[in-house]
Amino acid sequence: MFKLNEDYLALRGSYLFSTIAKKVAKYKEENPDRTVISLGIGDVTRPLTPTILKALHTAVDEMGNEATFRGYAPDLGYEFLRKAIAENDYKKRGCDIDKDEIFVSDGAKSDSGNIQEIFSGDNVIAVSDPVYPVYVDTNVMAGRTGKFDEKTGQWSRVVYMPCTLENGFCPQIPSKPCDIIYICSPNNPTGTALKKDELQKWVDFANEKKAVIIFDAAYEAYISDPEVPHSIYECRGARTCAIELRSFSKNAGFTGVRLGFTVVPKDLKDGNGTELHSLWARRHGTKFNGAPYIQQRAGEAVYSPEGQREIAGLVSYYMDNAKTILKGLKEAGYSAFGGENAPYIWLKTPEGMSSWDFFDLLLERANVVGTPGSGFGPSGEGYFRLTAFGTKDNTVEAVSRIKGI
Amino acid sequence: MFKLNEDYLALRGSYLFSTIAKKVAKYKEENPDRTVISLGIGDVTRPLTPTILKALHTAVDEMGNEATFRGYAPDLGYEFLRKAIAENDYKKRGCDIDKDEIFVSDGAKSDSGNIQEIFSGDNVIAVSDPVYPVYVDTNVMAGRTGKFDEKTGQWSRVVYMPCTLENGFCPQIPSKPCDIIYICSPNNPTGTALKKDELQKWVDFANEKKAVIIFDAAYEAYISDPEVPHSIYECRGARTCAIELRSFSKNAGFTGVRLGFTVVPKDLKDGNGTELHSLWARRHGTKFNGAPYIQQRAGEAVYSPEGQREIAGLVSYYMDNAKTILKGLKEAGYSAFGGENAPYIWLKTPEGMSSWDFFDLLLERANVVGTPGSGFGPSGEGYFRLTAFGTKDNTVEAVSRIKGI
Numbered sequence: 001m002f003k004l005n006e007d008y009l010a011l012r013g014s015y016l017f018s019t020i021a022k023k024v025a026k027y028k029e030e031n032p033d034r035t036v037i038s039l040g041i042g043d044v045t046r047p048l049t050p051t052i053l054k055a056l057h058t059a060v061d062e063m064g065n066e067a068t069f070r071g072y073a074p075d076l077g078y079e080f081l082r083k084a085i086a087e088n089d090y091k092k093r094g095c096d097i098d099k100d101e102i103f104v105s106d107g108a109k110s111d112s113g114n115i116q117e118i119f120s121g122d123n124v125i126a127v128s129d130p131v132y133p134v135y136v137d138t139n140v141m142a143g144r145t146g147k148f149d150e151k152t153g154q155w156s157r158v159v160y161m162p163c164t165l166e167n168g169f170c171p172q173i174p175s176k177p178c179d180i181i182y183i184c185s186p187n188n189p190t191g192t193a194l195k196k197d198e199l200q201k202w203v204d205f206a207n208e209k210k211a212v213i214i215f216d217a218a219y220e221a222y223i224s225d226p227e228v229p230h231s232i233y234e235c236r237g238a239r240t241c242a243i244e245l246r247s248f249s250k251n252a253g254f255t256g257v258r259l260g261f262t263v264v265p266k267d268l269k270d271g272n273g274t275e276l277h278s279l280w281a282r283r284h285g286t287k288f289n290g291a292p293y294i295q296q297r298a299g300e301a302v303y304s305p306e307g308q309r310e311i312a313g314l315v316s317y318y319m320d321n322a323k324t325i326l327k328g329l330k331e332a333g334y335s336a337f338g339g340e341n342a343p344y345i346w347l348k349t350p351e352g353m354s355s356w357d358f359f360d361l362l363l364e365r366a367n368v369v370g371t372p373g374s375g376f377g378p379s380g381e382g383y384f385r386l387t388a389f390g391t392k393d394n395t396v397e398a399v400s401r402i403k404g405i
Numbered sequence: 406m407f408k409l410n411e412d413y414l415a416l417r418g419s420y421l422f423s424t425i426a427k428k429v430a431k432y433k434e435e436n437p438d439r440t441v442i443s444l445g446i447g448d449v450t451r452p453l454t455p456t457i458l459k460a461l462h463t464a465v466d467e468m469g470n471e472a473t474f475r476g477y478a479p480d481l482g483y484e485f486l487r488k489a490i491a492e493n494d495y496k497k498r499g500c501d502i503d504k505d506e507i508f509v510s511d512g513a514k515s516d517s518g519n520i521q522e523i524f525s526g527d528n529v530i531a532v533s534d535p536v537y538p539v540y541v542d543t544n545v546m547a548g549r550t551g552k553f554d555e556k557t558g559q560w561s562r563v564v565y566m567p568c569t570l571e572n573g574f575c576p577q578i579p580s581k582p583c584d585i586i587y588i589c590s591p592n593n594p595t596g597t598a599l600k601k602d603e604l605q606k607w608v609d610f611a612n613e614k615k616a617v618i619i620f621d622a623a624y625e626a627y628i629s630d631p632e633v634p635h636s637i638y639e640c641r642g643a644r645t646c647a648i649e650l651r652s653f654s655k656n657a658g659f660t661g662v663r664l665g666f667t668v669v670p671k672d673l674k675d676g677n678g679t680e681l682h683s684l685w686a687r688r689h690g691t692k693f694n695g696a697p698y699i700q701q702r703a704g705e706a707v708y709s710p711e712g713q714r715e716i717a718g719l720v721s722y723y724m725d726n727a728k729t730i731l732k733g734l735k736e737a738g739y740s741a742f743g744g745e746n747a748p749y750i751w752l753k754t755p756e757g758m759s760s761w762d763f764f765d766l767l768l769e770r771a772n773v774v775g776t777p778g779s780g781f782g783p784s785g786e787g788y789f790r791l792t793a794f795g796t797k798d799n800t801v802e803a804v805s806r807i808k809g810i
Contacts, residue, residue, distance in 0.1 A: 113692035287518035
């Protein structure tokens with residue numbers, strides 16, 4: 001008789017954004033006359049830009065021609081894309097990353113969920129609190145997190161690094177031992193970005209303790225502060241302790257296109273000298289069959305001079321929204337953070353309301369959807385996330401409605 | 406200090422097709438004047454058909470327009486595609502499968518590798534031997550397979566179901582207990598397809614023993630025998646014991662496009678009444694972010710009347726190749742099987758040669774690449790797989806070269 005994976009059954013409720021989607025669907029069904037604006041899930045709204053569209057059309061045409069048709073992609077991704085990434089995202093910033101250390105994938109969500117698989121089941125993870133829920137959830141599914149405590153909202157074998165108003169929403173080096181450290185910078189949901197000297201401390205700590213850092217840089221395109229690194233490999237010694245996750249979703253608007261990549265330097269080895277690169281390659285080769293050719297050509301186009309100009313335009317559009325939200329919230333008397341190096345605004349709920357109560361209030365009174373901070377970790381309770389990814393009109397309207405509550 | 410997943414380290418060598426690719430690359434480098442023809446990996450060669458191309462172009466245009474741009478796809482896949490699948494692949498064959506029981510993915514390889522995750526680590530798997538290596542490899546990576554025996558080439562906790570000349574390459578119901586049964590029909594690599602009464606025995610057995618069948622139907626489009634079911638749900642009782650994996654790779658030529666789906670009926674429950682559907686939904690929602698919109702539109706186009714006519718043309722093209730290979734091999738004195746309900750030809754190596762020796766012989770003497778049978782399981786030793794997915798010209802040329810050895 002087959003049995004199910006008990007670790008799956010231990011998961012708390014459903015995935016945050018699925019829960020929100022269901023609540024919103026129910027509200028819309030019951031209130032068909034209301035126009036609900038979502039500044040909730042971090043999904044972009046601007047269409048793909050001309051250079052990307054051209055690359056997609058050209059690649060589709062190639063797939064219709066026997067001479068240029070492409071079947072299975074190489075395991076790691078096409079060299080044309082890996083070269084463009086190595087050159088533009090790394091060499092240009094002085095980072096020593098080779099094209100063969102880059103693994104092209106269908107997106108950073110898959111990679112951030114799957115990367116834990118190559119580590120031992122008894123390794124202890126450390127996470128910023130609050131943070132993108134996929135890190136903890138996928139470790140729960142792997143049985144790595146111990147027992148859940150209903151009172152604290154914490155898993156017994158997870159080291160939480162509270163990011164609070166008091167520490168400027170920056171994770172502090174933990175005193176408890178940990179093996180795998182997830183850092184997201186610029187952070188989702190707080191919008192906080194670590195400066196180079198702060199990130200360097202993490203790299204030094206990981207090298208000293210032989211821990212590994214999973215560095216999620218999905219929002220690097222939104223960094224405006226020159227002191228904030230775009231890649232962890234801008235720090236000395238990161239090649240021996242860090243894996244970096246990257247996405248095309250937020251810079252080029254690929255949330256529905258699906259493309260991302262993960263960097264695993266060949267200098268990153270365990271205590272026995274085994275390269276993590278070889279394990280990740282094995283996973284990629286066994287459980288994944290490559291990102292689509294047409295998507296990889298679209299990714300290549302992102303790095304062309306025209307592509308770079310166009311995506312800078314997208315980022316600037318969304319960051320104007322961030323300014324609108326920040327300004328509006330402050331005018332309405334809210335305490336709000338982030339929004340300067342990230343497309344996320346992190347606000348304190350008024351009068352000590354719980355995150356989910358504020359979610360309901362905003363949905364019902366302003367018909368605006370945001371994300372409850374508690375969904376990102378226990379220290380997110382009492383906070384709320386708004387994203388800058390809406391259209392300009394919707395963002396202006398949403399802010400005006402929030403001010404009207 | 407972090408540690409690596411010891412189960413990954415237990416894997417044998419590298420993934421079969423990666424090894425072949427490396428051997429071929431080396432041969433080509435050393436023999437730049439030779440034209441190597443691959444009838445090895447099951448990768449298609451015909452370009453995408455007009456209706457698919459049109460759907461892709463239209464969808465790309467939609468992504469360039471603010472009003473029709475699509476971001477993250479729904480977790481299970483777009484309803485337009487799930488409806489087309491439910492209607493065409495299931496209702497038309499009398500199978501009771503609802504659109505909400507279908508999970509759209511980036512391909513059957515990912516699904517066939519990931520599906521084991523929702524089961525307990527101590528469940529015992531049963532596999533046809535030989536079979537697609539991903540089933541066993543991904544269970545090794547999950548620590549479910551026990552110890553490897555160098556002598557037998559078997560894992561101690563895997564129930565092997567030898568598919569040999571004596572049993573017509575059909576898996577026989579095992580006497581040892583097992584919880585998860587992988588069945589691939591039409592089978593990769595032997596090309597054998599189970600008839601409805603044979604498959605019904607498996608369904609009855611699984612229901613009786615409360616085992617689950619993972620039914621891989623990636624090659625169903627190649628079935629010509631009316632007694633062979635295209636879906637396991639054509640059998641009575643399959644809704645309570647079977648998960649079905651499907652692919653667009655081999656029928657519509659999507660190996661480089663990436664699209665597939667998995668069916669998990671809501672009647673499939675464990676001993677405690679927990680729906681497997683809810684666990685797979687949770688995995689999909691947590692570790693995957695949906696198949697790309699443009700790919701899902703291409704999948705929808707496969708089910709249009711023109712799409713169906715065009716893909717029938719692709720299948721017929723490849724099956725003509727299968728006939729060419731079968732005929733040629735028999736004329737050259739080989740014992741060859743399959744190729745009637747599947748795009749694979751399974752041949753006995755001459756004079757008791759090992760599968761890899763025959764691989765080297767074929768590569769060096771005929772410059773033809775095939776796949777060593779032993780790569781699919783211990784009972785594949787002494788056999789060799791050729792695929793019908795080459796171009797017509799290459800297939801004719803390859804057969805002529807093999808005859809010339």
